Amino acid sequence: MNRMKLPTLPTFSRRGRRLMVLGIAAAVGVVSGAALSGIALGTGNASFASQSSSPSTRWTWSTGVVPGTPVATSSEIEADASRAAVATSSVREAATAADGLMLLSGRNSSGALCTAASSPEVLGQFNCLSAWSDNFAILLYSHYGGPPGGLADHGSLVGIARPDVARVSVTTSDGTVDVPLNQWRAFSYTASTSKAVPLSVTAYDAAGTALDTHQVAGSSLAEPSS
Amino acid sequence: MVLLLALSGALVWAGTAFAGYWFFQGHLPGTDTGGARTVFLGYRPAAPVYIRNSWSLCNHNMNNAYIKTDYSWLVYPVDYGYGCDQEFQDFQYGLYINYGCQNPTGLSQVWDNCYVGTGP
Numbered sequence: 001m002n003r004m005k006l007p008t009l010p011t012f013s014r015r016g017r018r019l020m021v022l023g024i025a026a027a028v029g030v031v032s033g034a035a036l037s038g039i040a041l042g043t044g045n046a047s048f049a050s051q052s053s054s055p056s057t058r059w060t061w062s063t064g065v066v067p068g069t070p071v072a073t074s075s076e077i078e079a080d081a082s083r084a085a086v087a088t089s090s091v092r093e094a095a096t097a098a099d100g101l102m103l104l105s106g107r108n109s110s111g112a113l114c115t116a117a118s119s120p121e122v123l124g125q126f127n128c129l130s131a132w133s134d135n136f137a138i139l140l141y142s143h144y145g146g147p148p149g150g151l152a153d154h155g156s157l158v159g160i161a162r163p164d165v166a167r168v169s170v171t172t173s174d175g176t177v178d179v180p181l182n183q184w185r186a187f188s189y190t191a192s193t194s195k196a197v198p199l200s201v202t203a204y205d206a207a208g209t210a211l212d213t214h215q216v217a218g219s220s221l222a223e224p225s226s
Numbered sequence: 227m228v229l230l231l232a233l234s235g236a237l238v239w240a241g242t243a244f245a246g247y248w249f250f251q252g253h254l255p256g257t258d259t260g261g262a263r264t265v266f267l268g269y270r271p272a273a274p275v276y277i278r279n280s281w282s283l284c285n286h287n288m289n290n291a292y293i294k295t296d297y298s299w300l301v302y303p304v305d306y307g308y309g310c311d312q313e314f315q316d317f318q319y320g321l322y323i324n325y326g327c328q329n330p331t332g333l334s335q336v337w338d339n340c341y342v343g344t345g346p
Contacts, residue, residue, distance in 0.1 A: 076315060083346065115308075121300070122292075123315040127308035132284075136307040148297035215287060215331070216303055 056164035059113065059129045066113065067160065067184030068092025068105045076123055077104065080116060084126035085109040095186035097156035103141060103186055105160075115160060117141030137162045137203040137212035144197050144217045152197045152217055156190040159201065166206040170198045246276065246343015254281075254338040256329035264291050266326035267342050274319035278341035279304055279327045280311040286336060289328035290314050294321055301328060313346065 061067055071093035073081070078088045086106040094103040094115070104116045106126065114128040124141060133139065144155025161168060161181055168187050169178050174195035179187045191197045202213045250265045281288050288310070290302045304312040316322060327340035 076317065080315065117302075119317070121317050121321060122302060123317055124302070125313045125315075127312075132309065133307060139307040140303075140305045142305075143300055143302045145298060145300035148299070152301075214305060214307070217301070 057162065058134050059162055061113065061184075066090050066092045066105050066107055067186060068094035068103075071102075071104070077116075077118060080123055081106055081114075081126055084114055084116075084128060086114050086126050086128075094160060094184045095158045095182060095188045097158055097188040098190035099154070099156045101141065101143060101156045101158050101188070101190075103158035103160065103188070105184075115139065115141075117158060119143065134162075136214075137165050138168060138201060138214060140201060140214050140216070142198065142216050144191070146194075151194055153194045154192050155197045155217055156188070157198055157201065157216060158188045159186065161185040161187065161203055162211075164205050165203040165211060167204040167208075169202050169204070171200045171202065172196050172198060246341060246345065248339050248341050250327060250338065250340040252337070253335045254327065254329040255335050256331065264289075264326045264328040265338070265340060266291070266293070266324050267340075268324070270323045271342060271344075273344045275316045275325065276313055276341070276343050276346055277316070277325050277327075278311070278313040278339075278343075278346070280339040280341070282310070282337040284310040286310075287330060288312075288336070288338065289330050291326040291328045292316075292322045293324040293326075295323050297323075303330070313341075 069092055071091060073088055073091050077091065081088050081091055085108040087109075091104055091106040094105045096102045099119075101117060101119045104118055104126075106114050108114050108126075108128050110128075112128040112130070114126040116126040117124040122143075138159050138161050140157055140159040142155065142157035144152045146152040146154070157170075159168070163185070165181070165185065167178055168181060169176050170189050172191070172195060179189045181187050189198055198216045200213055200215050203211045205211055249267050254265055255263045277290050279288050279290055284306055287306050288304050290304060290312075292300045292302075294300065302314060316325075325342060327338055329336050329338065
């Protein structure tokens with residue numbers, strides 16, 4: 001059995017702590033029957049950005065703008081959007097990876113920006129930005145895969161960046177590469193070899209300070225064992 | 227090796243009456259420094275599926291895992307930035323033979339709820 005580790009969490013501002021507590025409390029509330037005793041907070045993957053009153057640390061675009069270009073929507077995407085109260089007419093394509101993984105965006109009835117990932121195989125739900133989202137400088141959708149019993153040999157990701165993000169890099173087993181932000185502050189990355197499979201993604205501000213790092217891939221599909 | 231397959235779920239699945247249920251609810255083991263653990267549905271549903279993954283700690287990513295008919299595999303990490311209750315819809319029924327929820331590196335265990343159904 002693994003030794004339990006205490007959380008290694010960065011410093012939070014008062015608002016950040018409050019959001020964190022509220023977020024976790026809300027999550028705990030919706031997980032029916034969750035017995036929390038014995039759960040070890042791990043090192044986690046989050047590197048939360050400190051909150052401030054600066055608008056740049058909030059997810060904003062120009063009023064009324066949905067980042068992306070118009071895209072033809074399937075019935076599945078329309079149903080998915082409807083469930084999140086996202087107007088189908090507002091759905092845009094913010095970024096697309098070379099393997100077809102697409103970042104969709106749209107606005108819900110409250111005016112919040114919502115995003116979803118769509119690949120040729122799988123469609124994710126629309127997620128709408130909230131105060132919780134301000135804790136993150138980038139938001140990602142990704143996937144990776146491999147042959148039977150083998151290591152990951154392909155993968156891709158799409159994401160979007162907060163206004164204070166100047167640069168986004170992808171770390172692989174072969175090094176680190178920058179990925180360009182498009183006019184919507186969205187980005188994509190595709191790997192077709194094992195060494196290029198993304199392990200993590202980091203966002204930096206204009207001064208080169210790391211704002212947020214998200215872990216992406218493991219190296220293999222773990223077998224159901226313990 | 228202790229299989230975590232949710233075989234009990236298969237016993238209550240009833241063909242055309244299948245609507246959806248939580249096929250795993252419990253502490254899903256993981257590792258602090260390497261590897262990952264996955265709980266699989268254990269059978270192939272007879273209809274396109276939704277997989278929902280809901281877990282207790284929102285500062286930790288969880289993954290959805292798919293096994294294709296050729297036994298190659300695909301993992302969709304669920305970014306914690308979007309919260310800790312996420313749903314995925316299978317676009318191509320017939321492409322996959324199994325589905326699962328995965329606890330990746332970084333957390334020794336997490337309370338996880340893994341749902342499969344023909345709809346939300």
